[in-house]
Amino acid sequence: MNKLFSFIKKRYLIIVPILLLIFVAQIERYSELTSSGTFGAALRLSIPICLAGVGAIYSERCGIVNIGLEGMMVMGTWFGAWAGWFYGPWYGLLAGLLGGALFGLIHAIGTITFQVDHIVSGVAINILAAGVARFLSVVAYADVPAGGATQSPRVDERIDKISIPYLSGGKINQSETADVFRSLEELDLFLISDLFGLLGGLTRNISYFSILAVLLVPISFWILWSTNFGLQLRSVGEYPVGSESVGVNVYLMKYIGVTISGAFAGLAGAYLVIESAGIYREGQTGGRGFIGLAAMIFGNWKPLGTFLGSSLFGYADSLQLRSEESVHGLLIIIVSVLFIVGIRSMINKNLRTGLISLIFSGLFLFWFLNSSTIPNEFVFFTPHITTLIVLSFASQRLRMPKFIGRAYKKGELT
């Protein structure tokens, strides 16, 4: 019991909002907050962010900042759509991966061989990728009626989806089975239906692409933390001179890391096209590459944390897509978190922070009580503002790779 109490005391900033979320979700008009549909959409929306974030780990762990993720993701969407439309979805997946990897390689050449500032090179990659995507569309879809300069024809075929038999209504030998999770969700019991909403959403109608993407998280963890290759790759981002001295090929490791990161971003782009939209559209990535980077920072440069971070953003995104009413319910959670922070700061004699938090808490409460919906235009940036809020709580206790963002030249540093 004592242990539980100290756990709650330590993590109350996470536990209290989750409990509040469940409470708020009991109200009829906010019920979408914890429905299986929302969680299912959240999973689908968080996967591209997660893929980009895990890709960023490969690059940042070997010391290269990768702002070019967004551009590599754009390449993934373009090649994913083109090959998906031409050959089929699995080829689209592969083409997206290769397209992203190609731009990852360009970033590697720029930052490793020519030692350009990483962010400058990344920005240049993003500009180039946007141009290349536009040009390729014009050339490739010139005679295709459904395509054009800013969009591709529809990718008709989809990658197969499965559900778990008996638990979430999957099929065995072509015959339907029971959907236990759905029945439990529909019981409308406090906590139970919310929990099974979550489980149902995560197990119903999941495509093989999603399964592959989620599996890449533990696989990446295993590669980076349990293999010799991973150790070498991470050492290069921490102390390259030391790695060099024990015979690690620093340049090669960095090249591999950045190219893999591009491949992940390309995969994320392909996912957006093949699983979510079914079509390539200009500007489709909508900053998800950057949000992936934010998810990685939130996850402290580790795969599992990145996955959690991206699911948070995916959840915010799915709410804004599925139910604008529910986003209104989130206001009460902001109010309460600000209130807790304010009180805690007051107790810690940090009067200014406390006062500001309490005032904002009051303002949000006022807004919550005096409105029934949040304007459309605000709902649109829910994931982006979530990114900022989450990072401002998380940023202080993070540790990034030591040698990140710096140029390494053999024999120059001692």
Added chain:
Amino acid sequence: MKIRIRILSILAPIIALFTAVLICSAILNFIDRDPVETFRSMFEYGTSGKSIVSIINRSVPLYISAVAVAVGFKMGLFNIGVEGQYLLGALLAAAFGSYFALPPAFHILFILFVASLSSGLWAGIAGYLKVKKGIHEVISTIMLNYIGTGIIAYLLAQVFFEKDENDSLKVPQTNYLPESGQIPPLNNLLGIEDLPNLHGFVIGAIFIGIFYYWLIWKTSLGYDLRATGSNPIAAKFSGADPAKMVILAMLISGAIAGMVGMSGLTGYYHRYTIDFTSGLGFVGIGVALLGRNHPIGMALGAILISFLERSSQILDLKDVPKEIERIMQGIIILFVVIGYEIVRRYVLTSQIKEASKEVLNE
């Protein structure tokens, strides 16, 4: 030595331009178009009188946008959010500027002030988040871009909208600026009445360029900025407070970004609509990289990019995809960045060599 560095620095963009032309020629060849004919017609169209005016008009906001980015670059701060900053500033300036009329010069100054202030404060949020919360400015400025877009859409639809004739529908645009808030074109002054309008804000851009030069190279604040950019630790010990520097640089960068939309607002649109020119912030980053944060270099970069954008318009008539210009832009920027880095490395090693030679001779 110094002259050699100058020549090398100028050589880098020229080589980048040639490489871009070469690569694009190869691409054009690949899709069965004649590269020589393509570039010839681009050059011909881009150097006609009408095009030159349009190129200058386009380079004005691009240049200002590049200067805004460069203020951050000079101290190693990446303000990727110029896009959102200038759009928000332009909207607020258009909205407040259209409420009343003032004497002409004052009215224009008021509009510019509102734009600068709002863009500067918006950028300041990113500075605050970096200093107080440790969020990297690239992430925060990009997120602020999206948030800004949403806020603009909201303000335009719900707050600053215009009623249509029947007073029933809300049209998402601000009222027109009164005459006193408009900057007249320069055509009469220069005696080029037969050409399209040359926006008067060209003068503003020149002024901003001079201000930038003065600020970065002639003031102690500029010295601190540059010092923080090249060696943060040394700068800290020389008395520059890094936290203060970050917030100041962000505020200044944002305030300059506020000027980006002003040539369009005061010289052409005279109000903010959903068609207001967007995307200038992102291209501005490229121009800053091209011009290597130098006031004249960025001007040349802005003119080059505008020239490419304008001259590629003719390609539609020649059955060549005009998007080839987008690729050219990307390649030029990528190669120029690499070129500058090579030059920098070369200069550094030759300086070390020369210094050690002198030491040995003594």
